[in-house]
Amino acid sequence: MRHLLALVLSTLWATATLAQDYPLTVSHAFGETVIEAKPVRIASVGWANHEVPLALGIVPVGFARANWGDDDGDGLLPWVSARLEELGAEVPPLFDEGDGIDFEAVAATNPDVILAAYSGITRADYDTLSRIAPVIAYPHAAWTTTWREMIRQNAAGLGMADQGAALVADLEAQIATAVDKHPDLKGKRGMFVTHLDLRDLSTIGFYAAADQRVQFLEDLGMATPKAVQEASEVGKYSGRVSAERVDMFDDVDVVVTYGDQARLDELLKNPLIARFPAVARNSVVLLANDPMGTAANPTPLSIPYVLDDYLTQLASAATRTTP
Structure with missing residues (x-):
């Protein structure tokens, strides 16, 4: 399957290279970028854009x-x-973004285009990067790009929109x-809690409906709980609610979180957290700082790599009825 796809994409790329009209324009949150x-020389910043x-x-x-x-x-x-x-x-060359974008390292690669469709770049970052090369920024808001949009947006910047659609x-x-192998998971309501922090038990952090971790759960047949939808702010990828309001999540079937x-x-042991039904019955998928934990935030290359294992863990959590 993978080798066949590679052949198809290679053929499409060759055809598109001949047929593509330039200049081309890609619209994004900061305006438009003209290619x-x-x-030929492609650089990327932010999370996983290089995978496209x-x-x-x-x-x-x-x-x-x-x-x-x-x-x-x-x-x-x-x-x-x-x-x-x-x-x-x-x-x-790998850019160290621990303290933000390394603009000098990016410039040193002498790129023709910089991909940033899934990222948190600011307007100032965009302006600085644009002095190096044309930049493909996110379509709507920081960190709210879905894996599909990441592919389509970045592929458009490469002049490979058809290949992106095929991917x-x-x-x-x-x-x-x-997903067809796990029919019992269909319709189960999944919530992605941002972290389990023993230092602050006064609030519960969660990834919002616009975050692609949440949307990936929907790709896998699950539904986003009504409470998460209502608590999600437009343009925000995460949110927080008081732990005293934990009862609002009583319709959650599965919790996914890091820890x-x-x-x-x-x-x-905290009485408020213990009132969270899904957590109390251990209907939880715990993700570590490892490839599985990373791939819960889906990317073009990680999806085939961990898809079956992730579905298995979700289905197992959905069937638990006791701690």
Whole structure:
């Protein structure tokens, strides 16, 4: 399947390269970006934007170092390493974004375009990057781009809109096939709690309806609880509510969050948290700082890598009725 897709995408790319009219224009939250000619040197900033050109057979000249889920410390997530190996490519320069965008490192790669469709860049960041090369920013708001929009937006900036659409369709087909194996999960209501923090038990943080972690749960057949929808602010990827209002989440079937069982056990000693039905019955998927935890925030290359394992964990949590 993957090799067939690669062949199809390669053919589409060759055709599109000949047929694409330039300049082309890509609209985004900061206005419009004009691409004067077919970009060859591709750089990216922010989370996983480099996976789009990699999935389409292009090795970027530089991209952000992985700072979450990198289990071997090489700055690459395993599905990125695997794809570079498939393409027979060396690891390009990795930008350290621990303290923000490294503009000098980006400029040093001399890119033709900078992909940032899924990111949190500010207007100032965008203006600075635009002095280096044309920038493909997010379509709506920071960190609210879905994996589909990430692919389509970045692919458009590469002059590969048709290939991006084909990639989306292929991933959707893979998801549908995997979801069919877990019919009992369909319609279960899933909530993604941002973290389990023992230092602050006064509030509950959650990813909002616009966040792609939440939307990925919907891709997997689940539903977003009404309380999460109502508590989500437009244009915001996360929110917080007082722990005293935990009863509002009584329709949640499964909670997904970052942490471990020991931390969850400590939280359950808090009388407010103990009133959270899904948590009390341990209908929880606990994600660690590892590839699985990273891939719950879906990206073009991570979806096939962890899809079956993630669905299995969600389905298991959905069937629990006791702690």
